[in-house]
Amino acid sequence: MSAPPPLPTxxxxxxxxxxxxxxxxxxLACTVAPLLNxxxxxxxxxRDPVLTALTDGRGSxxxxxxxxxxxxxxxxxxxxxxxxxxxxAERRLMGAAARLVALPLALLVPLGVGLTGGGLPVLTALxxxxxxxxxxxxxxxxxxxxxxxxxxxxxxxxGRSKGALLxxxxxxxxxxxxxxxGAIALPRALAVESLASLLxxxxxxxVGSWGGAVGVAARLGDGLALVPxxxxxxxxxxxxxxxxxxxxxxxxxGPHGGPSNGLPGGxxxxxxx
Amino acid sequence: MPRTAVRRLIDTLPxxxxxxxxxxxxxxxxxxxxxxxxxxxARGLLAATAFTLLxxxxxxxxxxxxxxxxxxxxxxxxxxxxxxxxxxxxxxxxxxxxxxxxxxxxxAVRSGAAAAPLAWAALALPAACHAARLARPAMxxxxxxxxxxxxxxxxxxxxxxxxxLALPAALAPVTGGFANAALSALAGATxxxxxxxxxxxxxLLIDAARVGxxxxxxxxxxxxxxxxxLLRALGSALGGWLxxxxxxxx
Numbered sequence: 093m094s095a096p097p098p099l100p101t102x103x104x105x106x107x108x109x110x111x112x113x114x115x116x117x118x119x120l121a122c123t124v125a126p127l128l129n130x131x132x133x134x135x136x137x138x139r140d141p142v143l144t145a146l147t148d149g150r151g152s153x154x155x156x157x158x159x160x161x162x163x164x165x166x167x168x169x170x171x172x173x174x175x176x177x178x179x180x181a182e183r184r185l186m187g188a189a190a191r192l193v194a195l196p197l198a199l200l201v202p203l204g205v206g207l208t209g210g211g212l213p214v215l216t217a218l219x220x221x222x223x224x225x226x227x228x229x230x231x232x233x234x235x236x237x238x239x240x241x242x243x244x245x246x247x248x249x250x251g252r253s254k255g256a257l258l259x260x261x262x263x264x265x266x267x268x269x270x271x272x273x274g275a276i277a278l279p280r281a282l283a284v285e286s287l288a289s290l291l292x293x294x295x296x297x298x299v300g301s302w303g304g305a306v307g308v309a310a311r312l313g314d315g316l317a318l319v320p321x322x323x324x325x326x327x328x329x330x331x332x333x334x335x336x337x338x339x340x341x342x343x344x345x346g347p348h349g350g351p352s353n354g355l356p357g358g359x360x361x362x363x364x365x
Numbered sequence: 366m367p368r369t370a371v372r373r374l375i376d377t378l379p380x381x382x383x384x385x386x387x388x389x390x391x392x393x394x395x396x397x398x399x400x401x402x403x404x405x406x407a408r409g410l411l412a413a414t415a416f417t418l419l420x421x422x423x424x425x426x427x428x429x430x431x432x433x434x435x436x437x438x439x440x441x442x443x444x445x446x447x448x449x450x451x452x453x454x455x456x457x458x459x460x461x462x463x464x465x466x467x468x469x470x471x472x473a474v475r476s477g478a479a480a481a482p483l484a485w486a487a488l489a490l491p492a493a494c495h496a497a498r499l500a501r502p503a504m505x506x507x508x509x510x511x512x513x514x515x516x517x518x519x520x521x522x523x524x525x526x527x528x529x530l531a532l533p534a535a536l537a538p539v540t541g542g543f544a545n546a547a548l549s550a551l552a553g554a555t556x557x558x559x560x561x562x563x564x565x566x567x568x569l570l571i572d573a574a575r576v577g578x579x580x581x582x583x584x585x586x587x588x589x590x591x592x593x594x595l596l597r598a599l600g601s602a603l604g605g606w607l608x609x610x611x612x613x614x615x
Contacts, residue, residue, distance in 0.1 A: 194544060196593050198552045199570060203582055206574025279459070287464045287552055291559050291571050303464075310468040310560050313475030318468060326460040333459035 108338020114331040118324065122149035145320035148300035152282065153328065155216070155295060160281035163220035164274030167227025171273075174228070175235055186232050192225040198284045202293035215294065219284050223277040230276060234269035234343070238262065272336075272343035279332035286325055302328075373605055377598035384591030385414055392584040410569070414588045417565040418595070420557070421550045424488035425596065426603075429539060429546055432493030433500045437535040440504030451497045458494030463553020466490055471560035484557045488550050495546045499538040507534035536607055543600025544593075551593055566592065 125146030174185035201218045208214050238244070239262075247261050286303030288294030290310075295301040302325035309318035389407040396406035432454055439451025466487035474480045507513060508531055516526045555567025562568070566585050573581030 194548075194593065194597065196548050196551045196589055198548070199555055199567070199586070199589065202571060203574045203586060206571075207577055207579055207582065209577065283462055283464075286462075287556060290464055290468060290556060293571070293574060306465065306468045307560070310471040310475075313472060315472055315476075318472055322465055322468065326462075326465060329462065330459045 105338055105342075107334045108341070111331040111334025111338065114327060115335065118149060118328055118331070119153055122146050122153060125149070141317050142320045144317070145302065145305060145324050148302050148305045148321060149324055149328070151295050151300035152286065152289075152302045152325070155219075155285055155299070155301070156278060156282035156328075156332070159216045159219035159285065160223065160278035161274075162216060163223030163277035163281055164227050166220055166224035167277065168231045168270050168274055170224060170228035171232035171235055174232060175239070186229070189225040189228040189232070193229060197222040197225070198287055201284050202288040202291045205288060205293040210293070210296065212296075212299070215285070215288070219281050219288075220277075222284050223280040226280065227273050227277050230273035231270055234273055235266060238266055238269065241265075269343040272339035275336040275339040279329055279336055282325075282329060282332055371602070374598055374602040377594070377601070381591055381594035381598055384587045384594065385411075386591075388414075388584040388587035388591065391580075391587065395580040395584070410566075410584050410588055413564055413566045413569050413585070414592060416563070417551075417554055417558070417567060417589075418592060420484060420563070420565060421488060421547070421554050421592075422596065422599065424485040425492050425543075425547060425550045426599075427485075428489030428492030429496040429543060429600075431489075432496030433536055433539040435493070436497030436500030436539075437504040437532060439497065440501045440508065440535065451501060454494045454497035455501055458491070458498050461491055461494060463488055463491045463549055464556035467553055467556035467560055470557065474561055480561050480563070484561060484563070487557055488553050491549055491553060492546045495542065495549065496539045499542050500535045503538045504531060504535035507531040510534070533608060537604070540600055540604030540607060543603070544597040547593060547596035547600065550596075551589060 125143050128143060170185065170189065174182040177185070201215070201222055204218045205215055244257065244261055247257055252261075285294055285301065286306070289301040289303030290307035292304070292307060294303055297304060302321045305321035306318055306325065309315070309321065389410050392410045393403035393407040397403035432451075435447055435451035435454055437451070438445065438447035439449075439455065441448060467484075470480075470483035470487040473483055510530075513526060513530050516530055521529075551567070554565060555571060557563065558565035558568035559571045566589050570582050570585035570589065573585060
């Protein structure tokens with residue numbers, strides 16, 4: 093089978109690139125922030141609110157990355173398992189995902205932390221679980237669309253083995269949409285962790301979190317401490333959303349700039365809690 | 366609201382009210398088991414449910430309605446004030462989660478501002494951004510659709526085409542996405558209630574979670590799930606009503 097001729101790509105990727113650049117800049121700033129504060133280790137700097145917010149950002153960003161990747165992996169595995177186990181199991185698994193997405197899962201995170209006494213592993217698992225059904229739904233939609241495509245039917249008709257189909261046709265074409273579906277988990281993880289920390293039931297204060305800093309400042313009426321943390325959190329959420337939007341747009345365009353799955357792409361589902 | 370939309374809402378009520386009733390029953394049983402007044406506990410949960418509903422529903426409806434119109438306007442050429450508002454809402458959407466606005470509202474309340482309008486604004490603004498984000502591409506797609514070109518070819522005036530074809534097409538994804546907006550609003554309401562010490566379901570849930578009380582938090586969680594279903598049903602009924610009002614498909 094010959095590959096389709098490349099089509100000219102007309103989409104501009106400015107928003108996604110800006111989001112990625114902003115994330116890199118924030119990560120760098122959060123990494124070097126403690127060095128600017130007397131060169132000491134992890135600080136609870138009560139002096140400069142901007143440096144304090146940047147120091148807190150290390151906890152928020154690294155946790156969002158960790159739990160977001162875990163949630164993305166769980167969601168993709170969920171959808172892959174659903175398809176692999178056959179029609180009946182697929183209906184049940186994806187029905188469960190759809191029902192879970194309709195519930196206020198974000199509130200289960202502070203609840204779970206409060207009931208179990210907290211701890212980073214529990215929080216990570218809860219945040220990942222709150223993102224997984226959304227990723228599973230998207231990944232399942234993409235995988236199903238991929239399985240219906242003509243080149244797979246043609247490869248099956250040509251008598252290719254299941255292994256060859258999976259290795260040479262399905263996996264290379266599935267990587268892009270699955271990565272895009274997984275990207276949704278990152279803003280979701282950051283938002284859910286921030287909500288939990290804002291309520292006092294998220295990351296421990298020793299780790300530091302923008303949500304926690306915003307919550308404490310709001311309770312104390314300390315605007316000076318609230319503004320930098322809130323601004324950095326808002327910017328990070330925007331950047332994560334921009335990257336996820338761009339990933340979905342690229343996945344919808346396909347590798348050659350044309351529509352890859354017949355689905356309208358370009359806008360990520362709402363990943364807010 | 367026409368009869369069909371009300372009937373649609375009533376049809377979904379048993380399924381949405383069941384978790385709330387179960388939560389109230391559980392609150393009653395837990396209180397009774399520890400020797401407290403079960404009736405007071407159940408009544409407290411129902412009062413908190415009503416409070417959260419009154420906090421979330423008006424903000425959600427107003428925010429989604431205004432945001433949808435602004436978003437639809439943003440999809441219309443040439444650019445106008447309403448269109449720019451829609452564009453601003455779309456751009457600001459990811460920057461403004463409800464819980465962050467709740468923190469800003471709490472800060473303003475600590476400085477002496479009135480709590481109620483700020484709480485509603487903190488919940489309405491994300492809903493408006495969400496609705497605008499869904500309405501604008503739908504309006505742009507509707508304006509280039511074959512149905513619209515055919516209607517224009519048949520000699521229908523711009524206003525009729527806009528009202529009966531483009532606007533319903535722009536509003537349809539907003540009513541479809543109302544469930545997501547409702548979930549975000551419930552999370553925002555939890556932050557608002559917790560930070561402003563308001564007597565809602567979210568505050569009840571978080572207060573119980575802080576002391577590690579499963580028996581205290583489970584009824585609130587069940588009621589919140591019921592409330593999410595109720596808001597989803599409200600969005601669905603509203604979508605049906607809007608379709609009738611705008612005469613979609615006629």
